[in-house]
Amino acid sequence: MPESRHFTVINEPFVCIVCHTQVAPLRTGCRNHCPVCLHSVHVDRFPGDRQSDCGGLLVPKEIVQDGKKGFMIVHRCKSCGEIRTNKAALDDPEQPDQMDAILEVMKNRSLHIRGRRG
Incomplete structure (x- = not known):
């Protein structure tokens, strides 16, 4: 029987392993990535389960x-190659995701695509 996808609510503070930012819990929802550098750690099989x-x-x-x-x-994921998608928290009043970081990822993706075509 296939496993059902579910969302486990775990909204805890953490320290980013890339830029060492103290990351606060979201006011609404759950944060799984750093709001400064946007990196995360592959700890979930399904959102919030901490089973990976x-x-x-x-x-x-x-x-x-x-x-x-x-x-x-x-x-x-740099280790296993799995692709994960998570909502950006631009509207969090305490610690929103940095728009500069969002734009940098968009720019780098655009440069990567143009580089492959040229």
Whole structure:
């Protein structure tokens, strides 16, 4: 029987392993990435379950626009290659995701695509 996808609510503070930012919990929802550098750690099989044994660095590779959710950060795990997507927290009043970081990921993706075509 296939496993069902579910969302486990775990909204705890953490320290980013890349830029060492003290990351506060979100006021609404759950944060899984650093609001400064947008990196994360591959700890979940399903959102919030903390059941992955990988532990690899999730690197922000792309920003996509979702009609309902807004900007979504697409991460790729450096260890296992798994792709994960998470909503950007631009509207968090305490510690919003940095728009400069979002724009940098978008710029890097655009340069990467242009470089492959040329």
